[in-house]
Amino acid sequence: MTTITTLLVRQDDLAQTRLRQSPAAPVGAGDIRVRVDAFALTANNITYAAMGGMLQYWQFFPSGEDGWGIVPVWGFGTVVESAHEGLPVGERLYGYWPMATEVVLTPARVSAAGFADGAAHRAGLHPVYNQYLRAASDPFYQPDTEDLQALLRPLYITSWLIDDFLDDNQHFGATRMLLSSASSKTAWGTALELSRRTGLEVVGLTSASNQAFCERLGCYHRVVAYDALESLTPDTPSVYIDFAGSVALRQRVHAHVSGLRYSCAVGASHVHDLGGAGQLPGPRPVMFFAPAQVKKRNADWGAAGLNARLVASWQQLLGAVQAPPTPWVQVQHHRGPAATQALFDALRQGGGDPALGHMATLQG
Known part of the structure; x- marks a missing residue:
């Protein structure tokens, strides 16, 4: 049986982190296993941890250990095992992941655009964070800007x-x-x-x-x-x-x-x-x-209307941040469990070069 590497963070003391090796979860009927390929780590994720109890961020990916949590991150994953006929192995996905090497999701309301994770423990959480988008049909997606999408899109x-x-x-x-x-x-x-x-x-x-x-x-x-x-x-x-x-x-x-x-x-x-x-x-x-503002604008404009406005603004942003001679964001990559753990701790302490954007993976 394969193992999963997960970065755990102490909920009441963010300075305490540890790497856990655990058996991979089984893939049940209708489930998919997704390899978490790469994700952004920013001050936004430190906010998720600092406010995890108040805003339920710890509940998206329960650690199963009292006092320890898994900080959610935004990035890309690939389906590596599927028991869902609508989501084949190899499908590229954008969404909300645990800081781990993989995760098992239970797709619900699958469409050409994506799906929601229908896991029971996420049913009461805000649907914005439960959505996974299929890169092939995502209007935001460009293969050569994956890093910037992971780093900047949610922010x-x-x-x-x-x-x-x-x-x-x-x-x-x-x-x-x-x-x-x-x-x-x-x-x-x-x-x-x-x-x-x-x-x-x-x-x-x-x-x-x-x-x-x-x-x-x-x-x-x-x-x-x-x-x-x-x-x-x-x-x-x-x-x-x-x-x-x-x-x-x-x-x-x-x-x-x-x-x-x-x-x-x-x-x-x-x-x-x-x-x-x-x-x-x-x-x-x-x-x-x-x-809450997403919900209001979905009611005002419809989901398609809101998305069209966001895509147009996103394209303007990409033009600004990549403009020569000095791009606003320079991407650094951090590979492996130890590198990701060290990066989280550095971000927690603050400081650093504001022009850097950090992409991480727990894959070895």
């Missing part, structure tokens, strides 16, 4: 939905958008969309070491180092879009920006400084949950 869709949500709410009457962790991919994706809106100033907040990188992107009207936050005009009507999750930074923003109209909590890239809202001046931070 950019979140970025696009944040921009859409804010526009849908007339930006809460604000004219200035403040984005923390401005060097993160979800933040600059959001900034790119916001910068196309008229009447808005898009301000990136970042560490001094990442300020030059953020300015080079060209999607921020202004970039301000965290240390210079208090140089911002306080009474300008503003929205704070918090990708950092830092308690200290949130307190400073709320205390200084008297014109704050809305505080949108998105990510947790600063995992060492997470916490609740506490007693803050101004509006109470509201967690942004991308699937």
Whole structure:
């Protein structure tokens, strides 16, 4: 019997990780076994882990061990064993995977576009994360941009939905958008969309070491180092879009920006400084949950209408991030269990070159 290698993360202490070898799960009637070929590891996955209990991320791929979880990742897999007549061996799939060498899925509602995982433990989880797309019919898919799709597609869709949500709410009457962790991919994706809106100033907040990188992107009207936050005009009507999750930074923003109209909590890239809202001046931070905006727009436009808008914007993004002479993203590959474990730990600690995008595989 073959074995599966899985990266486990301690749910209450993300610094604790270990590699587990376990027997491969059997493929039952209607199931498929998928080899997890490659996946992106970004600050977004650290957010999944940091908020795994609150937002049910630990439940997608239960570890079977108390206190230990499997962090979900976005990427590509290949069907290597099939007991489902509609999904042949060799089929290339894009979707939500465990950090493991393989996984057994139970396809439901199979179509030319893809399917949902019908496993019982995923029935109550948000359907956006349960969808698997067939690369051959995916309008986003291009074989030569698989890495960028794994790295940027889920982040950019979140970025696009944040921009859409804010526009849908007339930006809460604000004219200035403040984005923390401005060097993160979800933040600059959001900034790119916001910068196309008229009447808005898009301000990136970042560490001094990442300020030059953020300015080079060209999607921020202004970039301000965290240390210079208090140089911002306080009474300008503003929205704070918090990708950092830092308690200290949130307190400073709320205390200084008297014109704050809305505080949108998105990510947790600063995992060492997470916490609740506490007693803050101004509006109470509201967690942004991308699937809720997807549900709204599916109702407004239909799934096809939403997808057409996303594909068009995705093509624009690819043009921006790959433009010479300096692409926004340079891909690094990390192969094998030890390399993937080390990468997760490095991302958890923060820092690193914001221009790098990391693709990993647990395959040896």
